[in-house]
Amino acid sequence: MESTNETILPEATSPERVEAPLMLSLQRFLARLSSSTMLRPWGLRARRGAQAQGGGTMAGQAKGNPWFISAFVLVVFLLAWHFFTLRPTFDAVGLTEEQLQLMEFNGDIVRLPDGVYTWNPEKEKVKGIPGPLAVLEKARTELAEAFVKKGTNDHGIGYLVLYTVSRFAAGFLAASVIAIMLGVILGLNKVLFRAANPFIQILKPISPLAWMPLLLYTVKDPKWTAMLVVFMAAVWPTLATTAFGVSSLKKEYLHVAAIVQLSWFKRLFKVILPGAAPTIVNGLRISFGSALVAVVPAEMLLGELGVGYLSWIEWNNLDIAGVIFAILVVGVVGVILDSGFNKLAGLVTYQE
Amino acid sequence: MSFLQIDHVSKSFPNPSGEGQVCIFKDATIKIEKGEFVTVIGHSGCGKSTLLNIIAGLETPTEGGIILNGREASGPGLDRMVVFQNFALMPWMTVFENIALAVRSAYQDWSAAQVTAHVNKYIALVGLKGAENKRPIALSGGMKQRVGLARAFSIEPKVLLLDEPFAQIDALTRGVIQEELIQMWNTSRNTVFMVTHDVDEAILLSDRILLMTNGPEARIAEMVHVSVPRPRSRETVIEHPHYYKIRNHIIHFLVRHAKHGSSEGTASGSSTNGDPVIVNFEQDALATH
Structure with a gap:
């Protein structure tokens, strides 16, 4: 009975079939957009991405170019933004x-x-949301003075990015080094791992910003506090995944290392760390994200010069275009840092 | 004094379901001469891989010890190299680096050129020339175990420990690699201790085959002399009159012990003092004449 139903259904007019012509034409339009191979580097990247996912997850659109769709969506969004915020x-x-x-x-x-x-x-400026042109104008003036210091608290956007990135880098690197070292020790010693695990589990979900008052009270310096907030955000995911990665390293690798009598230094750098590297990198990636998320509000709350600070100061100035510009800068900085991180991660991961 | 002596070794694990200990095997004593190829066959769980790991120093015995060349061997060392069932190649290293890691460690005073030459020699020996810079992911199971064998032979260990080395390799490739192993062993003449499930493999390669009863409290019940003269090959070995006698004997033993806890009162009987029964078809033939 069911099979006869199924054969009849396509003949009947269903709601999906009514929408079909519209969907089809949109699909065809997007397909035409994306099948063009004008932009070589984008096409190249997309293909590499597909390979990394095991090749052709979207078999039907394998020839497409997702970047054209991205560009199309962006243009639609900008136009919509422009017209919705347009005032007579x-x-x-x-x-x-x-x-x-x-x-x-x-x-x-x-x-x-x-x-x-x-x-x-x-x-x-404070009536509604500024349009894309207002933000563009704001970006133009800010970028023109990217490396100008107008006063103690009025540094160009170039400096602000530099401050944020260096603050982020210092906190993230310090956290990573310490987390990986501790993680290896915990990963190699099951008893220590189980002893430390409750503490990690309690400390891990605490928002790094929750530490800020205590840190500020303890170190009494907003510069160090901001860095320590980044540190707190970055340390737990890396620590937990490193310990997990090392402890779940295949026993045979350690057996080989033991039989050929590698020194502890070689054992660490030739076997344990490379073996656990894919897991460690996953932890670093989570740490990286949460540290990047933490650095902006840390700057806002501490009043430390940086992109987070920029967003807050523009809000205090009631310059909404400036706030949007600051948000975009945070996004761009994140993307640049992340792509650098991915390159680094690609060097140490392996396939089994 | 034998070259390698497994001396009254017992292994117990804490009982996972509560207090007390589970004895895996008890009072295993094996004497292996220099250059001898000895194989242990037994059902899964009889502790034969544990025994191999104890010889390798990767696990500690509950009782007894290992004596190698007149000295007690405790802890892993370069004199006892293992070829692992699942290859144990570092996936982040190339074929060359995997072997070089062992070679550099075994010959620490060698120059880089010496190490390179030595590694390349063994890569060529297992027929992997051209694959030096491939990573294990790019190799088939057979090729991976060739790297494992090259790594093991390259450090020229006193004892080679093979832990079901061909279990994860397809049947056709397995035969080829077995013969390659014979050739390598013919030139190196290492003392070999192998653990396997494969009766044909054991007869082809070994001088003596030890049969283990089922655990818990497994013991070495019989010691079968493979009275087929060397050099052997897969084709000629089955022609020998003793081949099927040995094969049938071992298979009968394994079938008898397949039923759990049926180790008592076996047909061949076990001597009361716990020593393994020695089975030698050559002597049987001489005796009947």
Whole structure:
């Protein structure tokens, strides 16, 4: 009975079939967009990505170029953003002179030298969300002065990125080194691992920002506190996964190392660390993400110069375009750091 | 005094289901002469791999000890190299690096050129020339175990310990590698201790085959002399009149012991003092004449 139903169903008009022509044309449009191979490097990257996933997970669209779809989505988003945030220019028609004067007195509009009224740009900044052009303009002025120091707390965006990256790098590297060292010790000693595990499990889920008051009180220096917050964010995932990776290392590798009488130094650097490297890198990746997430609010709360600080100071200035710009900068910095990390990770992982 | 002596070795593990100990095997005594090829056959769980690991120094016996060349061997060492069932090649190293890791460690005063030459010699010996820079992921099971054999032979150990070395290799390749092993062993003449499930493999390669009863409290019940003269090959060995006698004897033993706890009252009987029964078809033939 069921099989006859199934054979009949495609003939019947179902809701999906009504939508089908629209979906089909959109699909065809996207396929045409993505089948073009104009942008070689993107195509190359996409193919490598597909190989890494075991080759052709999306067999039907194997020839497509996802970057064209990305670009298409971006353009649609920017246009939508632009039109939704677009405000009509001030139109004085139908308003009496008194009304205009009252509006000017309230600061809603300003009178230009040629006598024409227009919306007050200062007040416009906080009316609704700024459009992409306003953000672009803000980005242009900020990037033009990327390496200018206007005052003690007004450094160019280039400096701010530099401060954030170096703060992040210091905290992340220190955390990684310590977490890997401790993780190897715990991974090699089952008793120690089980003894330490409850502490790791309790400390791991604590938000790194929750440590901040205590750290600030202890070290009494916001510079070090920000770094330590990054450290706290980065240390637990790496520690837990390193211990796990080392302890789940195949016994045969350690047996071979023991039989050929490798020194402990060689055993560590030739067998244990490379063997556990894929797991350690996974831990580092989680640490990397949470440290990157922690550094921005740490700067906001501590008032330390950096991209997080930029976002907060622009909010205090009620410059929403500046806030959006700061968010974008955080995203770009994250992407650049992450791609660097992935390159590094590719060097140490292996396939079994 | 034999070259390698496994002296009254017992192994017990703590009982996983509660207090007390589970005895895996008891009072195993094996004397192996220099250059001899001895194989242990037994059902899974009789502790033969544990015994091999104890000889390798990777596990400690509960009682007894290993005497190699007149000295007690405790802990792993370069004089007893293992060829592992699952190859145990480091997947992050190339074929060359896997072997070189052992060679550098065994010959610490050698120059880099000496190490390279030595490693390449053994890579060529197992027919892996051209695959030096491949990683294990790119090799078939047979090729992986060739690397394992090359690594083991390359450090020229006093004792070679083979832990079901061909169990994970397909049947066709297995025969080829077995003959390669014979050739390598013919030139090196290491003392070999092998553990296997494969009766044909044991007869082809060994001088003596030890038959183990089932655990717990497994023991070495019989010692079968492989009275087939060397050099042997897979084709000629089955022609020998003793081949099927030995094979049938071993298989009968294994079938008898397949039923759990049936080690008592076996047909061939076990001598009361616990020493293994010696089975030698050559002597049988001489006796009947």
